[in-house]
Each structure stands twice: as structure tokens, then as C-alpha cells.
Amino acid sequence: MSNFTVLNHPLIQHKLTMIRNKNVGTKDFREVANEIAELMVYEITRDLPLKDVEVETPMGKSIQKTLAGKKLAVVPILRAGLGMVDGVLRLIPAAKVGHVGMYRDEKTLKPHEYFVKMPSDIDKRILFVVDPMLATGGSANMAIEALKKRGAKSIRLVVLVAAPEGVKEVQEKNPDVDIYAAALDERLNDNGYIVPGLGDAGDRLFGTK
Numbered sequence: 175m176s177n178f179t180v181l182n183h184p185l186i187q188h189k190l191t192m193i194r195n196k197n198v199g200t201k202d203f204r205e206v207a208n209e210i211a212e213l214m215v216y217e218i219t220r221d222l223p224l225k226d227v228e229v230e231t232p233m234g235k236s237i238q239k240t241l242a243g244k245k246l247a248v249v250p251i252l253r254a255g256l257g258m259v260d261g262v263l264r265l266i267p268a269a270k271v272g273h274v275g276m277y278r279d280e281k282t283l284k285p286h287e288y289f290v291k292m293p294s295d296i297d298k299r300i301l302f303v304v305d306p307m308l309a310t311g312g313s314a315n316m317a318i319e320a321l322k323k324r325g326a327k328s329i330r331l332v333v334l335v336a337a338p339e340g341v342k343e344v345q346e347k348n349p350d351v352d353i354y355a356a357a358l359d360e361r362l363n364d365n366g367y368i369v370p371g372l373g374d375a376g377d378r379l380f381g382t383k
């Protein structure tokens with residue numbers, strides 16, 4: 175079973191509460207969602223391997239630590255996942271960015287993949303799959319499958335708000351994928367929205383209805 179971790183740093187909780195407020199507009203929602211993503215990635219990258227390097231300071235040579243060159247990529251699930259990419263890139267500016275697009279079939283309500291574009295060495299990278307809301311888990315699982323089909327070996331799912339139903343679904347179908355959330359909310363409502371949640375993350379990020 176994969177790990178599910180709520181990253182409940184006080185700054186993360188504070189900022190998430192800000193964007194739950196329905197009166198927060200597009201500009202602030204977008205800014206703060208990226209700030210939360212940035213703080214989350216800071217926590218999630220604690221285990222990145224380091225190696226020794228020699229560095230010459232004004233005082234002389236010494237051996238210090240540097241990242242051991244583990245390659246990373248951030249993969250937003252379109253469209254709402256785009257709202258977390260800038261925050262991740264602020265901390266990991268050299269990360270590649272892949273994209274996974276899903277649409278929901280109106281009849282079956284099942285997600286389908288319509289666009290996948292990934293770095294060629296996907297099998298050598300840690301992939302941070304980002305999507306603000308983990309609701310039913312349907313699109314997260316579909317995106318994860320799309321990446322695994324193309325060779326992905328190391329995937330971390332990073333969401334702002336998770337519903338228990340979505341966490342269970344991803345853990346069952348993709349037990350090798352660790353899940354990180356800023357909050358675990360109560361439940362899904364009959365329309366598949368997370369309660370209390372923050373509404374439709376895509377619409378709030380992009381100012382659509």
C-alpha cells in the first residue's frame with residue numbers, strides 16, 4: 175500500500191484556508207495555489223540524494239553537498255494541474271515539464287486520455303504528478319497509468335485537497351505511488367465535488383465557469 179501523507183505545515187494550512195474562501199478571486203487563488211505547491215515540494219524533496227563536491231570558497235577548498243543529479247519532472251494533469259507548475263518550478267527550475275490531458279466521457283463518466291507529452295527519459299525521472307483536487311481518483315489513476323505505459327518508474331502524486339474516496343482508489347490501483355496532500359477533506363458530494371473543498375479548481379484558477 176502506498177503512503178498517504180498530509181503535509182500540514184502551518185504555512186500550508188494557512189494558505190489553503192485562504193483559497194478555500196469563495197470570495198478569493200482568480201489572481202490571488204492562482205498565486206496562493208502556486209505558493210502551496212512550492213511549500214509542498216520543499217517537503218517532498220527531503221529525501222533527494224546528495225553527493226560530495228569540492229568547492230573553493232574565499233577561505234579555501236572544502237567538501238560540501240550537492241544534489242546527486244536525480245532527474246525530476248513535474249507533470250500537471252490538464253487543466254487544473256497547470257495551477258501548481260510554477261510553484262514547483264520556483265524550487266526546481268531545471269525540472270522538465272510533461273503534460274497529461276484527460277476528459278470525462280459524458281455518458282460513462284469515465285476519464286479518457288487525449289494528450290500525453292513527456293520527456294524522453296521518463297523512466298529515469300522522479301515524476302511529480304500535480305492536480306489540485308484528488309476527488310474520485312479516476313483521472314489520477316488514468317494519468318498514472320498513461321505515464322507507467324510510457325515507462326515511468328517513480329511517481330509521486332501531489333494534490334492540494336484529497337477526498338478519502340480518491341486516496342483509497344489510487345492506493346488500491348497504484349500502490350507504488352505515494353500521495354501527498356495539503357489536506358484530507360470529509361467526503362465527495364453527489365456531483366463528485368470535495369466537501370468542504372474549494373469548488374472547481376480549474377474554474378477558480380482560470381476564471382471560467
Ligand code: URA
Pocket residue numbers: 254307309366367368369371372373374375376
Ligand atoms: N475537481 C474540482 O475541481 N473540485 C472538486 O471538488 C472535485 C474535483
